[in-house]
Amino acid sequence: MNTMGDFWVVNAGAAVPVVAYQLVSLILFFAGIYGFLTRRNIMMMLISVELILNAADINFAVFNRYLYPGQMDGMFFALFTIAIAACETAVAIAIIINVYRNFGNADVDNLKKMKG
């Protein structure tokens, strides 16, 4: 029996070790954290958040692949996260546009003025 799942398990398992995936994920994650904490531009911070989300997605896919090769839960979760991230980005961009219109730039410090 040569199903689609089996094909992935057999071929992927031999090619790349898990640590390699983990390394990529780790780099992406901390690149995202670093960007989020240091960038002043909200757009850049949003991109950083996307990086963090992608790091999480990679982890979902990899661990699903290695721990439960017969199941697809992790894959679906990754897809689900991508969908949520798309929505979140749409909302965030709407906010950013408004911030830009009001303040003339997209600097995150502007948002301090919104506190009560």
Place this chain on the structure above:
Amino acid sequence: MEYTLLILLFPLTSFIVLGLFSNRLSHKAAGIIGTGALLAMTLLSFYAAWDYFTTPKAEGFYQTLIPFNTPWLHMGSHLHIDMGILLDPISVMMLVVISTVSLMVHIYSLGYMKGEKGFQRYYGFLSLFTFSMMGLVLSTNIFQMYIFWELVGVSSYLLIGFYYTRPEAVAASKKAFIVTRFADMFFLIGILVLSYYTQTFDFGTLMSGNETIFQHALSTRFLGASALVWAMALIFIGGAGKSALFPLHIWLPDAMEGPTPVSALIHAATMVVAGVYLVARLFPIYVAFTPEVLEGIAWVGAFTSMFAAVIAIVQTDIKRVLAFSTISQIGFMMVALGVSKLEGHEGLGYMASLFHLFTHAMFKALLFLGAGSIIHAVHSNEMERMGGLRTYMPVTHLTFLVACLSIAGIPPFSGFFSKDEILAAIYGYHTGLGIWMTVAAGFTAFYIFRLYFSIFWGKQTQYAHTPHESPRSMTFPLIFLAIPTLLGGFIPFGHFVTANRSVYTIHPDWPIMFISVLVSLTAIFIARKMYQYAGTKTGEASSGLKGFQKAAYHRFYVDEVYLFITKKILFNGIARAFAWFDHHVVDGSINGLASVTDWVSIKIRGFQSGEIQWYAYIFLFGTLLITALFLFM
């Protein structure tokens, strides 16, 4: 006799209508409603009196009738407060007195208060007062009496402070309320002690002559006296406050800040005799179980009557003279009650006291209304500003003279008869006390004729505009009240009101009559000599008496003593300590709580900077910390 309930409902309805619609009623309509309700009530009261006294007596004694009684408040299994109507000789007598005087005051006020701001309010309060006073005398139990007692106090307060824009009137109303309320506190304690030991509020049960209900109260002893003695003495203090007996008399002279008809009704004829009525109502208990309290009442009354008479001699405000005269006359009534016993001739004092209450209400109301008429014409209360008024105001002059002769005890005016009965009763009890009271009676004649001669005779005073006789609505009550003042003495009072409720025929005591008339005539003669033509004014006295006169003019500094006790000792000493505790401990703990919260919130405020990236740092390090904790613990 259920219709007696209407006696209460007429003034109550009038009060409610006038109170609710005072702004929408014209002065005329308010006057008609108030006076009309009073007229209906008065006719009903007279009919009730006739009805009661013609009801056949049981074995020669007047019965107590309770035409209406309903439990109102249950307290525990035995004790309950009722609301009802009790008719017996004294309450029926009071019905007649109150309704007559109140009606006359209502009619008089139509003229006196004409055009005053708050005319409707005035009539509303008068109706409230009349209702409360009627409720007080008709009470079937001591607690109902207490409720109406307080209502009377509050309506008195409202009427004294009627001119609420004048600071003196406001201060006087507060003083009256606080002093009487202070006395009522003792009254309430007395009621509670009495009802605790006897398990009843009901006058019928208390007066039934059943000694067993008092056994518990008599056997319990506290500070050298039985609980019953304490209860009755405390109840008397309540009565002393309302009746302005020394040393609780200080509110009555100030109460004269109210409109003059109010002084006539409340502070001369009806409310201030509530204390006398209270003692008369509980008289069987006083005389049978606590004769020592009764003796104390006699001495307090005797002192008060002399004390107030002396002060009245030197006052210059005519209403103040009359106020001290009232205090003095109430003293007479109290002495008479104090020296009385229950049966036959020994019960003379009781009869005399209530007889004097009756005649005093008439002639003192007449005096006050006359004074109101004079004030209305002269626009001043001061005797210095008056003189020679007899030609300008003939009706006021004649009726005032009748009242003066009556209070001075000149036959055949009503005051002569009642005062003589009182003196006879006192001489029968203690000769020294009798002489003391005869002297007080002489002072009475002197001060009242000093007043009379200074106002109507004396020097011709220049008036800003010529005084004129008052309108008919004011002279009619004067003439009407002059009738009982002239003829009231011939009422066979002993046939109606006696201590044991049987019939007592008054026997004149010729020597005492002769002496008291002689004393009064002498006093009048001296007053005439001093004030009729020479116009001796109050500032002058023989040098030896200067100091005494000054002290009397300042009312023997009793008010100052009160001020010293309240201001210096209570306010400065005790109240200040409590104020410190309140400010520093009670307020301090609350303020401390608030400032700690404030301080903490200032400290935490830094976290809420609004900088997202700073939040993210903290979040990150928090997460790392928790992760580290999980990993290494």
